[in-house]
Amino acid sequence: MSDQLLLVDDEPGLREAVQAYLEDSGFTVDVASNAHEGLELAHQKLPDLVITDIMMPQVDGYQFLKQLREDPQFKTLPVVFLTARGMTADRIQGYNAGCDAYISKPFDPDELVAVVTNLLEKQKALQAAAADDGGHNLAEMARQIAEIRAMLTQKGTIAQSPNTIKIDFTPREQSVLDLVVDGLMNKEIARRLETSVRNVEKYVSRLFSKTGTNSRTELVRYALENGLTKN
CATH class of the missing domain: 1.10.10.10 (Winged helix-like DNA-binding domain superfamily/Winged helix DNA-binding domain)
Known part of the structure; x- marks a missing residue:
């Protein structure tokens, strides 16, 4: 079974392109056009990793991440910010907010796949270690x-x-x-x-x-x- 990803971005063109590339790379991808839809899908699908934009209407990426982290089942869920805000101060703010990776637009799709794969492998290793510890x-x-x-x-x-x-x-x-x-x-x-x-x-x-x-x-x-x- 492929890893389940959730992609949240209000730009239809970019959302479709990223979804297609990730699916071609072997992932299953659900998409949402805003944070509200993203939160609903997260509860329905329980994704292995979330990729989200920061600059979205009504609820931005920082607020969306905060809402995710407030739910115990998403405390350790890997979250990647994929955003046009690429200044060093923006990256620091992203990491301070609790994201696991920060990728600036425009970006290389291969870099995104590498980051996602790396985070998923680390998450699986942590889960395996936890299972062993609880044996x-x-x-x-x-x-x-x-x-x-x-x-x-x-x-x-x-x-x-x-x-x-x-x-x-x-x-x-x-x-x-x-x-x-x-x-x-x-x-x-x-x-x-x-x-x-x-x-x-x-x-x-x-x-x-x-x-x-x-x-x-x-x-x-x-x-x-x-x-x-x-x-």
Whole structure:
């Protein structure tokens, strides 16, 4: 599965040209013409990286980046500024705002692809390291999930509280939730659903956001107590 990019720029010609070049380079690219559309698409698609202009009407690139960073699931999302503002002071402002790379227009498309590829590789390395660091906690996490299920089953919570609240899960989110509740870890879920571990991580992050939970055990407890699992 190719990496998912989000391109936000209010110039139609440049937006189409950059999208075409990135897609020819093997990426999947969603596009938005303003920051509002970009934020909506970010929540829908959970991109691996965002490329955005700075000078846009209503909400500029700095405000857009701030809005992204305020969402926990986008705290570490790589963001590239692609802009006509090329002065040193502009670059400093961009990096201080939290962008990961700053490319001035006009630019070489090959440079953009190189920057995007480099940032994505670094992000994958960080995610892999985090997964390795958490490996020793897998058995403990599975034990906690088993305890939660046993406790709630004994109380009859699952039978007594079906669908007590309504959350609009997509079919894939529901599938991931059901498997998390079953005590499966991300690698097992990825194998079961025939997708990548990175995609499973995205769906679990989205489940945390939709349910207001911060950990797997919290998510399991919340799902069981509110009848959100189909198991």
